[in-house]
Amino acid sequence: MGTTASQLGKDLLSEYQELTFLTKQEILLAHKRFTELLSKEEKDLPNTRVSMERILSLPELKSNPFRERICHVFSTSAHQDGSLTFEDFLDLLSAFSDSATLEIKSHYAFRIFDFDDDGTLDCGDLEKLVNCLTGETDDTRLGPEEMRQLINNILEESDIDKDGTVNLSEFQHVISRSPDFVSSFKIVL
Amino acid sequence: MSEGEMARLMEEVEEKKKLIGTIRNKPWRMKRRLVQLREAQQFVDKFEGALGKGKGRKWYAYKVMMTKKWIKFQRDFENFRTACIPWERKIKEVESHFGSSVASYFIFLRWMYGMNLVLFGFTFGLVVIPEVLMGLPYGSIPRKTVPRAEQPTAQDYSVLMDFNGYCKYSVLFYGYYNNQRTIGVLKFRLPLSYLMVGIGTFGYSLMVVIRTMAKNADVGGGDGGEGEFTFAWKMFTSWDYLIGNSETADNKFASITTSFKESIVDEQENQKDENIHLRRFLRVLANFLITCSLGGSGYLIYFVVKRSQDFASRDDLSWYEKNELELIMSLLGLVCPPLFETIAELEDYHPRIALKWQLGRIFALFLGNLYTFLFALFDEVNTKLEEEQAIQNASIWAMKEYYANYTRLLNDSESTPPPMDPSDVIRGPCWETAVGIEFVKLTVSDIQVTYLTILIGDFARAVIVRFLNYCWCWDLEAGFPSYGEFDISGNVLGLVFNQGMIWMGAFYAPGLVGINVLRLLSSMYYQCWAVMATNVPHERVFKASKSNNFYMGLLLLILFLSLLPVVYTIMTLPPSFDCGPFSGKVKMFDVIMETIDLDLPAFMGTLFSYAANPGLIIPAVLLMVLAIYYLNSVSEAYKNSNLELKKKMQMARDEEKNRRNNMDSTNQVMKDLEDLMPNQSLAPPAPPPEPEKTPEPETKPVKTKPGKGVNLQKDVALASPNPGAQRPVSRPPGPRGQGPGAGPGRGRGRGVPPR
Numbered sequence: 001m002g003t004t005a006s007q008l009g010k011d012l013l014s015e016y017q018e019l020t021f022l023t024k025q026e027i028l029l030a031h032k033r034f035t036e037l038l039s040k041e042e043k044d045l046p047n048t049r050v051s052m053e054r055i056l057s058l059p060e061l062k063s064n065p066f067r068e069r070i071c072h073v074f075s076t077s078a079h080q081d082g083s084l085t086f087e088d089f090l091d092l093l094s095a096f097s098d099s100a101t102l103e104i105k106s107h108y109a110f111r112i113f114d115f116d117d118d119g120t121l122d123c124g125d126l127e128k129l130v131n132c133l134t135g136e137t138d139d140t141r142l143g144p145e146e147m148r149q150l151i152n153n154i155l156e157e158s159d160i161d162k163d164g165t166v167n168l169s170e171f172q173h174v175i176s177r178s179p180d181f182v183s184s185f186k187i188v189l
Numbered sequence: 190m191s192e193g194e195m196a197r198l199m200e201e202v203e204e205k206k207k208l209i210g211t212i213r214n215k216p217w218r219m220k221r222r223l224v225q226l227r228e229a230q231q232f233v234d235k236f237e238g239a240l241g242k243g244k245g246r247k248w249y250a251y252k253v254m255m256t257k258k259w260i261k262f263q264r265d266f267e268n269f270r271t272a273c274i275p276w277e278r279k280i281k282e283v284e285s286h287f288g289s290s291v292a293s294y295f296i297f298l299r300w301m302y303g304m305n306l307v308l309f310g311f312t313f314g315l316v317v318i319p320e321v322l323m324g325l326p327y328g329s330i331p332r333k334t335v336p337r338a339e340q341p342t343a344q345d346y347s348v349l350m351d352f353n354g355y356c357k358y359s360v361l362f363y364g365y366y367n368n369q370r371t372i373g374v375l376k377f378r379l380p381l382s383y384l385m386v387g388i389g390t391f392g393y394s395l396m397v398v399i400r401t402m403a404k405n406a407d408v409g410g411g412d413g414g415e416g417e418f419t420f421a422w423k424m425f426t427s428w429d430y431l432i433g434n435s436e437t438a439d440n441k442f443a444s445i446t447t448s449f450k451e452s453i454v455d456e457q458e459n460q461k462d463e464n465i466h467l468r469r470f471l472r473v474l475a476n477f478l479i480t481c482s483l484g485g486s487g488y489l490i491y492f493v494v495k496r497s498q499d500f501a502s503r504d505d506l507s508w509y510e511k512n513e514l515e516l517i518m519s520l521l522g523l524v525c526p527p528l529f530e531t532i533a534e535l536e537d538y539h540p541r542i543a544l545k546w547q548l549g550r551i552f553a554l555f556l557g558n559l560y561t562f563l564f565a566l567f568d569e570v571n572t573k574l575e576e577e578q579a580i581q582n583a584s585i586w587a588m589k590e591y592y593a594n595y596t597r598l599l600n601d602s603e604s605t606p607p608p609m610d611p612s613d614v615i616r617g618p619c620w621e622t623a624v625g626i627e628f629v630k631l632t633v634s635d636i637q638v639t640y641l642t643i644l645i646g647d648f649a650r651a652v653i654v655r656f657l658n659y660c661w662c663w664d665l666e667a668g669f670p671s672y673g674e675f676d677i678s679g680n681v682l683g684l685v686f687n688q689g690m691i692w693m694g695a696f697y698a699p700g701l702v703g704i705n706v707l708r709l710l711s712s713m714y715y716q717c718w719a720v721m722a723t724n725v726p727h728e729r730v731f732k733a734s735k736s737n738n739f740y741m742g743l744l745l746l747i748l749f750l751s752l753l754p755v756v757y758t759i760m761t762l763p764p765s766f767d768c769g770p771f772s773g774k775v776k777m778f779d780v781i782m783e784t785i786d787l788d789l790p791a792f793m794g795t796l797f798s799y800a801a802n803p804g805l806i807i808p809a810v811l812l813m814v815l816a817i818y819y820l821n822s823v824s825e826a827y828k829n830s831n832l833e834l835k836k837k838m839q840m841a842r843d844e845e846k847n848r849r850n851n852m853d854s855t856n857q858v859m860k861d862l863e864d865l866m867p868n869q870s871l872a873p874p875a876p877p878p879e880p881e882k883t884p885e886p887e888t889k890p891v892k893t894k895p896g897k898g899v900n901l902q903k904d905v906a907l908a909s910p911n912p913g914a915q916r917p918v919s920r921p922p923g924p925r926g927q928g929p930g931a932g933p934g935r936g937r938g939r940g941v942p943p944r
């Protein structure tokens with residue numbers, strides 16, 4: 001049930017078209033880029049997993065501050081190591097494609113931002129999120145006082161049931177009002 | 190199989206089909222989706238055949254097959270369409286280096302190119318080609334021939350650059366077209382086609398712009414309210430996932446940090462109303478200065494147009510004097526916006542508001558210039574119309590003279606003399622071609638100025654900064670002048686106004702649309718190269734977020750404003766008597782009347798005459814006004830009910846929260862009671878653990894709280910239960926006075942200050 005050799009079967013191709021938001025050319029391009037990441041022996045095995053480091057060498061993901069979270073979220077590996085098969089890769093591209101719906105995007109965005117995978121965005125998650133967004137160097141980071149103020153403001157805005165965390169529905173409620181989200185949450189090969 | 194069973198089976202098949210159709214919307218893993226898909230497809234295949242038994246089986250099977258083929262065809266067509274979109278790679282490269290806002294300009298450019306290509310197809314296919322293939326060739330009739338006086342210079346480069354000489358008497362301009370009612374074997378009605386294409390251009394553009402606006406408004410999310418979720422949006426939506434370049438990413442990090450810090454500070458400090466009088470005075474002063482400069486530029490254009498009319502009568506003009514008008518207009522468009530920006534420093538607005546003011550002022554500048562230009566042009570047209578009368582008489586006189594001479598010379602009054610040589614006939618001034626030439630010259634000079642600006646302003650600057658940096662006292666790259674940033678709004682406005690000029694001029698110069706298509710094509714490559722080679726990503730990236738529809742709105746406004754002059758001339762001005770497809774008629778739209786009279790069956794004519802009756806038109810207009818009023822009030826009612834529903838949700842949420850707090854106290858009371866009772870029968874059930882797996886996305890979550898000694902009905906709340914909610918049970922009970930309406934939670938949700 002995976003890719004065989006370096007050619008994508010016609011049936012599989014049409015099934016993938018049915019199941020994702022990608023067009024035929026996009027799927028073929030994804031296949032090409034994915035097989036470029038494989039070494040020679042791996043190319044012949046079906047259903048190979050590509051390790052996270054190699055995925056992160058793709059130029060589209062290299063500069064993304066959330067790249068590791070993205071790999072973790074889309075990975076179906078039993079070891080939780082962020083490695084992706086070709087189908088995981090297609091899932092990733094489909095969720096980030098131009099024609100994906102707002103619900104899909106916000107669902108995956110929520111999971112990407114949920115750093116501790118507990119189903120809600122609490123203060124720790126938000127703090128890690130802000131640190132990712134402000135870069136690695138110390139002079140761009142926010143001080144602890146500013147961080148506290150920022151997180152308070154965010155919770156005030158989005159936490160509707162006032163339990164100190166943002167859950168999926170609250171997140172989707174906030175995101176659905178944003179005019180920029182759909183156009184910025186996009187990765188194209 | 191019984192009827193009931195068949196119906197049920199059919200329902201199941203339909204459901205499976207629906208599942209197949211929407212399976213990509215579910216956030217499952219690919220494996221699970223594949224399994225589901227294959228199951229569903231197997232089910233459908235197996236039972237679809239069975240359902241076809243009985244009457245109408247062949248028809249059912251045929252229908253199923255056609256549906257399958259149709260879906261496959263649609264998908265292939267979509268694939269083909271996406272493959273046809275040009276320049277995807279280029280735009281993606283720009284996007285990864287500069288972010289999505291710069292790339293949006295190029296997407297807009299590509300969209301314009303597509304629209305112009307369609308307009309070009311119409312004009313070329315329905316007007317130019319028939320005239321070239323089926324009409325009379327060059328040199329056969331006066332309007333198609335260069336007059337004898339101009340013939341020696343007609344091929345000179347300078348004359349051609351001015352669009353005189355051979356250019357003027359070619360398919361590019363209105364004057365070339367013949368007014369024969371039907372031409373060629375196919376009896377193609379050229380004048381009718383010319384008029385219809387002119388009007389159809391506007392109709393098509395209108396349709397396309399409105400359709401794009403509607404699509405954008407759909408995606409954009411309607412009434413979010415400007416400052417509702419500032420912080421949350423900054424957190425969750427500010428990163429641009431298309432960025433693939435580390436330098437751009439660093440810039441983005443810096444700008445996000447700055448914007449966080451700024452909004453934190455803004456939120457903390459109140460409006461420092463320091464010296465509001467000074468600020469007001471400065472703003473009034475700034476507006477006054479800007480109005481003065483707008484007025485000044487308008488007057489300058491008027492003055493230059495008047496001068497160019499004087500020049501028209503002279504022959505010894507320098508290059509500058511010939512092109513003065515176009516140069517001045519383009520220079521104004523270049524110089525004034527930075528001037529406005531400097532004056533706007535006085536006003537001290539928030540950057541987003543300042544940008545809006547700036548765009549509004551540039552818009553007013555361009556509009557004022559264009560309309561002043563038009564009015565001056567109209568003056569010219571009127572003068573030409575007066576001339577025409579005199580020339581008409583003169584040409585008739587010359588014709589009579591020619592015949593008289595001819596018969597005298599040949600002493601033969603019987604034979605009919607051959608017609609006068611076309612290049613000798615006295616020509617009318619042909620105002621339509623003159624107007625067309627003006628627009629073409631304006632467009633061409635606009636193109637030249639834009640390209641030169643990019644070359645000098647961006648490229649030369651980048652070269653100087655890069656190479657002089659080695660031997661200059663201060664760091665050119667970090668300080669002044671450094672590399673340029675891509676000016677999105679200036680470029681988009683330029684594009685919008687260029688399109689406005691094309692719309693205005695296309696009726697008088699059918700070749701103008703072709704020139705524009707070439708211009709957009711070359712612009713795409715040229716500007717993509719310039720951006721990648723000479724520009725740096727913006728330092729401060731704040732998004733004018735609904736900007737896409739803003740520019741479309743501008744385009745729509747310009748479309749209406751360019752429609753006005755063209756329709757006015759079609760309706761009121763008489764066409765020239767000897768050039769163009771409408772020559773000889775009293776008004777241009779007489780062509781339509783003629784067609785109705787001669788080509789359509791008789792009853793259509795009477796039908797149209799009834800329809801054009803004012804007694805019918807006025808009630809129709811009234812009806813439309815009433816419809817607008819009705820739709821307006823319906824939308825107001827919807828907005829109000831929306832607000833009511835929001836308030837209700839808010840109240841329900843607050844009640845929920847208060848009930849939860851109350852439950853501690855209720856629980857405590859129950860505990861006391863229970864202690865009194867002997868067998869602890871009143872003990873409330875232990876709070877059931879509410880485990881939370883990966884939450885399913887629910888668009889309409891409905892929560893049922895298990896009864897904890899308090900009877901709760903099904904409440905509509907926006908938050909699903911989550912583990913954090915277990916805390917209230919371990920806390921000491923809150924104060925008893927927390928009835929609905931007193932809790933701090935009440936005011937919280939509404940208290941976000943608007944930004």
